[in-house]
Amino acid sequence: MYDRIKGFRDFYPEEMQARRQVTDTIETVARQYGFREIGTPALERAEMYADKSGDEILEELYAFEDKGGRKLALTPELTPTVARMVVAKQQELSKPIKWMSTRPFWRYEEPQQGRFREFYQTNVDIFGSADPAADAEILAVAADGLTELGLSSEDFDFKVSHRDILGGLLETFGDVNTTAAIRAVDKRAKIDEGQYFELLTDAGLSDSQAREFDELLTTPADSLDELVDFAGTDRVEQAVENLENVLAATEDFGVRKHCTVSLTTARGLDYYTGVVFECFDSTGEVSRAVFGGGRYDTLIEGFGGQPTPAVGFAPGHATLSLLCQRAGVWPEESVTTDYYVLQVGDTRPTAARIARDLRAGGNIVEADIAGRSFGAQLDYADSINADLVVIVGERDLENGEVTLKDMTSGDQKSVPVDAFPGESKSPTFAEF
């Protein structure tokens, strides 16, 4: 026996069926908003990640050299790839560019709850619109997707923040390492108070400034103007205005109720520039953020393109699954079968014809391909959750009939073989 690779998973049909349903639900919502599916390579040049984040990042990647001496890496995220694609066809793509895709990514990390070395994400991004409506549309797609999965505002909450508000406030304290300070904010909920303030002072804030800054972070949503008054800078004023405009748009888009302003939410990544948000389990049972997203207006430029605003989100399917299971809306993990065509004796020509007709109607249809006995076939039909069994037996065929068996009730009835399946694409037991 060979071992499975650590952090990689096999999905058997029952679980895969549930995952497929969840993926389809999210993707369908994105499609309805006009997001177009793209396909992307599993491998990219390792430099693409190293140039952006430093060589240390290679430690956390599946990176290797190919036979042509190229340094490659299994893609750990989609953003650089998508940025590359946008830059490559910058001129010819009509804006806004709205793309989505679901696929695996790989990171060489230690697996833990909701984290694997191979993991699936649906990425949804908009390029080329700096309008608050774009930010709000991303929030709306995310919220609608979760709602379609059966979740409600009782189940999840988007904590919405704004990088420029954080940056702008920090700026007013003088020479502060903004990146480090924002990282500290990102960790605020996870570490104890002492460590948190230590990180803030390490970032260049004095003790009193750190207290003051932290105080500002908890400013309620309807008092954001106080932040503008405090800072007195255009940057903070514009950032607050931008956040309020985004929230106003979410109101119109019907998803404001899922959003809570929370400046203590920061996102760890440093490429975010404007609105950022994280989705949390309202009950707190799923302790980590389910997923996040935000605006990253400078990234495309950083990849050698023209300045192009961008905003997006990317739910990881592992944490999404945790949330769905917690909320009791994870789809049932089982296979389904519409019809099982059971053969008794040498009735294959008729059985095959019936199976073909039923499949032509779009149904999931199985028939015996193992030469099994009557009882064994019924047993199998049961194991694949067949709704109806069509018994095609020599005895019935002599009378020009087949027997229809409802597997839930066990009821049976004879129907003329020539009339089955008849005009109906998916004939039910009751129809005959």
Added chain:
RNA sequence: UCCGGGUUGGGGUAGUGGUAUCCUUUGGCCUUGUGGUGGCCAAGACGUGGGUUCAAUUCCCGCACCCGGACCCA
């Protein structure tokens, strides 16, 4: 990379310094004409490498993998 806890048929378990219990599962048969409820038969396990020992699944060490956490979350 680090820390904690694990690893006994496919799944779930019992147990032991002298190779293993029970349930379930899978396949076949009873029953090519009735499954979800019977009976019979069969298949199937001590993660891996090394050490101690007459003898290791059991004790010791390393490794792998699993679960959880730290770091990180691009």
